[in-house]
Amino acid sequence: MTIKLPPRGQRSGPIYQAIADAIGREIEAGRLKPGGRLPTQRVLARQLGVTLTTVTRAYVEAQRRGLLSGEVGRGTFVRPSALEIEGPESGVLDLAVNSLMPLPYMEELADRLAAAIPRSAGARIFGYQHHAGARHNRAAGSAWIGWTGLEAPLDRIVVTGGGQHAILLSLMALAKPGDEILVEEFTYPGITDLAGHLHLRLRTVAVDREGIIPESLAEACRTSRPTALYCISSFQNPTAAMMSEKRREDIAMVALEHRLTVIEDDVFGFLAPEVKPLSSFLPEDQVFYITSTSKSLAPGIRIGYLLAPSAMIERLSVSVLRTMVNAPPAMAELSTSLITDGVAGRIVEWKRKEIAARQDIAARVLAGLDVQTQPNSPHLWVRLPEPWRTDAFVARARHRGILLNSAESFAVGHETDVRAVRITLGPPATRSALEEGLNEIVRIVNRVPEAYELVV
Template sequence: MTIWTPTLQDNTPRYLALADALARDLATGRLRPGDRLPTHRELADLLGVTIGTISRGYAEAERRGLTVGEIGRGTFVRKQAGDDPWPRSPERASTVDFTLSLPVALPMERDLLAATLRELADEPDVNELLLYRPESADARQRQRAAAWLQRLGLAATPENLLVTAGSQHALNVVLSAVLGSGQVLLTEALTYPSMKSQARQYGVKLRAVAVDEGGLVPESLAQACLQEPRPKALYLIPSMHNPTTVTLSPQRREAVAALVTQHDLLLIEDDIFSFMMPDPPEPLAVRIPERAIYLSSVAKCLAPGLRTGFMMVPPPLRTRLLAAIHNTVWMAAPLMVEVATRWLADGTADRIIAAKREETQARQRLAAQILAPWTFAADPNGTHLWLTLPEPWSSDEFTARARECGVMVVGGGAFAVNRRDTPHAVRVSLGLPDRATLKCGLATIAEILSGTAGPNY
């Protein structure tokens, strides 16, 4: 049993403070997955509280997915395999990796990158790309990015736009600058796994909002806004949602924007997939720019290695968010930002996206053909699909079986805000393997579902 003495913050109910302390100590490494926690009585005596308080605290920690109770054995820090946003490396070279949500890589990108780097090398002021950028990026780079976002109808300007080292970094910046420990962040019941882990790191409490085949349910959002403690913000992936692939309709976008305004929420709109769509829908931030932080990135439409993201922010929050950028990585790498924003401005990005979209559509058609007997959701321009598992499969059992057969997928538990709501589904990302490997991996998934697959050693 782990000797653990939690530090409980004041001004918070003791049972919630206990769950918060467990989350903090897990994030900092003081507790590790698999650790056995003190018994209810031992911890009650140690902290000078009632056994009932400890029971409620442990129950809250289990609700957040931090612990698991085993009858006759005690309470343990839950092994985080299902919630780990970073997939493990394949165990065998022959393993087909469907875990990473990446755009397809194209041969043309090598030549385009080489040409851009040669162009930069010949410029007399290229050394300026090695200097600090106190405004997260220079004005010219921010102007290019603003013009790119204006295509969606956003009122983006160099003044209300910040550049980050990708959308992952942007989420870290927003959580650290705008939300504090113990505050409530609403999100879809199935959400981006990294949002879950970052919320734990900062002590932010996620509250799930129900989703259906149309995405986030406005009626559930309205109910979640009335629960105590009152939420401060809503995190939303409105287009080609990860993992469900759903794009919110204009009617639901209007309803969500109205509820955000009515309940004085801050909207964190994660719109990283929309530029893969030929005709992307209008962002919610167009309707409510004064209370929306809009996030975009080149990772899903160009190349993740460019590590360049864009954050359109309300003016009152700009100083705080810029400080948070400085406090994390100081700035996105100027060389990467220069490559990315040149491509946005000179038409290179449009060429790459068009080619990636064509290849992505071909991969989705291949997947639809191979997986036709089973139920799944997909967007023709999306890099993943959401496969509903037939009886008797659970997502954990299917993920383990797939790995035995040489295929890696992401189980539904990685996306579930509440563990009890884990769906019997897996996400299959189509962008990483080459076309031949993709076909073999999808065939293996079909064989597992039909009961004819054997281990692929």
């Protein structure tokens, strides 16, 4: 094992951080195994041509990130917890859940959780709070949304118990039983579940590789009276479609013409900071913009931020009261701490780089398949060749130890003739595990299905 530093012109920040980054890359690539012993500080300093103090600081930084542990008299080792993430079951590779754990930051997040609630703030944290969220937590949400370029005054922010809670609140505020909500042809299953509970009707609009087709949306608006459009404009789930700026402008024009309110679910938008949200092309009274920390930071940090019209905040606050009283204060405090102290920004930057690296692996391994994705998307939409049926392919993958989501999982009514699966890149703990899983998918695609797998 050799720890290498990138050339001087390709790195920024102190050298000790670059060494810690390099250690993290070796762990992610699987070249440093759990329990593996690292070179002594003196040996590594000589290999890299740096001072002993620099390597000492690098090892301390890597330990702070949860990557290494030091044992007096024995040396420095890769922490098992840095890689051993509980999976669905032994021997199964999960490529179904859309999540990327920030492994280099696990120990820091744990420390932050412990420090997020000072003793002096106990009464405030463990008591009831404003239903829309405490003012300083709403301010953090405003700042978190602000990086998109959207104007997000804190009096238009509602702190929620995650992205799905924000969707629920939006639907409760906008629609009544029997109302029609427009959604993409394939959509996030959570909206289907919520619509069922609220007795709302879902109508699909056609999509292409850029997401919603404006003509299909216009036709739906002309032939019915939809209450709202729910959509994911960046890295659409599950198709990974990405609306161009022109497409966003065209969708906004249709919404303006028909006075259609848009619920924009932008939980993956952090992966493309240069892209303007669809909401930026619409007036504030037609926008419900949603983001959360579950995708951008970690799944267990279930805090969402909903940017809504000023006139709707009171109604949304009542909906929060009726569903969960207020978002969990301790999690809201942790999110605020991570955002204001810059930790969230560092995690997001790491995720952007990690997703890009995993996309490179997927592009190489899956080169012969019909794949729809983006260079910085956390998931892929893979159309299956004849004669494979989707359910048979998913079952075969499960038999081979790989979990996938079928196109039916994302279809309204769970019925579709489209033969496709969604593959997520984040769950495997290492890039090498991801590559192994993708290679197995290619082998499954290339084998001839058994006769019983072709029966409809």
